[in-house]
Amino acid sequence: MRYRRFGRTNLNLSVFSLGTMRYLGSAMEAEGVVQRAIALGVNHLETAPAYGPSEAYLGQSLKNLPVSDPLYITTKVLPKGTCEDIMQQVDQSLGRLGRDHLECLALHGLNQPEHLGWLDQGGQGALEAVLASGKVAHIGFSSHGPLEVILAAMENPLFSFVNLHYTYFFQRNAPAIARAREKDLGIFIISPADKGGRLYRPPEKLDQLCQPLSPLHWAYRWLLSQPAIATLSFGPATVAEVDFPLGIADEDGPLTAIEKEILDRLDRVFQALPQGDRCEQCYACLPCPEDIHIPEVLRLRNLTLAYDMQEFGEYRYRMFGQAGHWFPGQPAHTCTECGDCLPRCPSNLEIPRLLQDAHDRLRGPQRRRLWETI
Ligand code: SF4
Ligand code: SF4
Incomplete structure (x- = not known):
């Protein structure tokens, strides 16, 4: 496993982060997933109240695991409500996770200009109060929204990291990645495997074009070859799904000659339309x-x-x-x-x-x- 500095949070995160959105099966299965991921070097776990029982399962898993190395958790809060609401939600998350503080709290889905407006109308103060309470060390945001909203949010000094969609097949957010780098924000990529293209089950043509890599391996390598990107989320539903991405977690160098050929091939096929x-x-x-x-x-x-x-x-x-x-x-x-x-x-x-x-x-x-x- 390789580790990268998560922007100005100065946390040293594993290049793969365990996303816990999909492990909704049972607490026991969740524990197996967490245990396997940590054993293979993952030190950053991402959850959210909106992911059903995810926080509770994660808290239960961590209680049962002997963890000696530092372990970092990001949970989320929706950009709405009063200062009291936000404080209460953070306390509830801490309770479910069984911790007295968290390294990272992300605004979940800062997708619209209205969400920026919420910051101006008290949201900013609420998040500053969370930081001042010491319950959370760093605040960032995730966004599925327009590039303009993302770029505007990045100018807010409150935020130390961003959680974005960005893959070879979706490069619209490239200016946001560049700006995040300039501002030394930690960059965390959302789910390159699934919503990046449902790459667990790629079509035959894509499979051929990416040879000798699988499309998923290629997608991960394209991201990991960019040093500004600190970490990628992967969301296994079962223990069996943990091993593949972590098997390539040391491959964080520049694209190899073979990988550049894959890039050229994919580019050429697109340009041939x-x-x-x-x-x-x-x-x-x-x-x-x-x-x-x-x-x-x-x-x-x-x-x-x-x-x-x-x-x-x-x-x-x-x-x-x-x-x-x-x-x-x-x-x-x-x-x-x-x-x-x-x-x-x-x-x-x-x-x-x-x-x-x-x-x-x-x-x-x-x-x-x-x-x-x-
Ligand atoms: S023509 Fe263009 S702008 Fe008009 S409805 Fe269709 S997509 Fe929208
Ligand atoms: S190429 Fe044309 S259709 Fe496509 S995004 Fe640009 S303006 Fe829209």
Whole structure:
């Protein structure tokens, strides 16, 4: 296991962090996962009240484990409520985790300008009070929101670390990574394996393109080759899922010659998409009056066309209109062809046609309506 400095928190974190969102099976299974991860060198564990019994299971696991080396825990709090609410939530988390203080507390989902507004309307003071109480050493935030919101939040001196989506297949947040580095914020990447592309079950084409590595191995290496990134979350549901990522936890050097070939191959396949078919992810087309997240819809289409990532595309596409600010935007077929976005696209894409095509490709099998089953 390699360890990296987590920005100005000065914590020395394992390059893989155990995310505990998926281990909801049983307290015993959770304990096995935690035990195995710690035995293999993980020293940073991430949880949240929103992850069901995760905090309680983690607290129970740690009570039963003889842990001698330093162990760091991040939990989360939603950006809402009064100072009393926040203090109470932190106390409840500490109680469930069986600890008297935490190294890191992240605002969970600083996704919208309204969340920045909450900071101005008392949230900042609440978090400063948490720090002053000594119950938490460092405060950061996670975000699934627009780059502009992330960049604005990073200017707040309250934050010492960020928890972001960033993978080879989603590079929109590259300026946020660069800014975090300039500001010496700890950089923690959210779930490169699953929402980074459902890479536990990659399509055959992607598997071939990444040879001799697996797509998941490649995705981890692409991130670990960037020294500014301190740690990546991985979220095993079972003990058996712990070993693979940690087996490559020493591979933190620059990309090798073979890995650069993989990078070139993936880049070339993307560039080979016909020009009128390829969204360059510049985001200039937004906003859409129908609230369609045009670049994200077309990113999923890009991945399907270039790498056959159909299953991932369908899984994410079905979330449009369902997940609020955690995955914003309406399904693509709600485009009214108003044409507002067209002059803003430097690639002159026929956006309404591509959106309809994305919808047809990614909406998945039609579900039977209730009355059809009667
Ligand atoms: S043409 Fe469609 S996607 Fe473009 S702005 Fe109008 S509704 Fe939105
Ligand atoms: S402006 Fe065009 S190329 Fe840029 S993100 Fe929108 S659709 Fe894609």
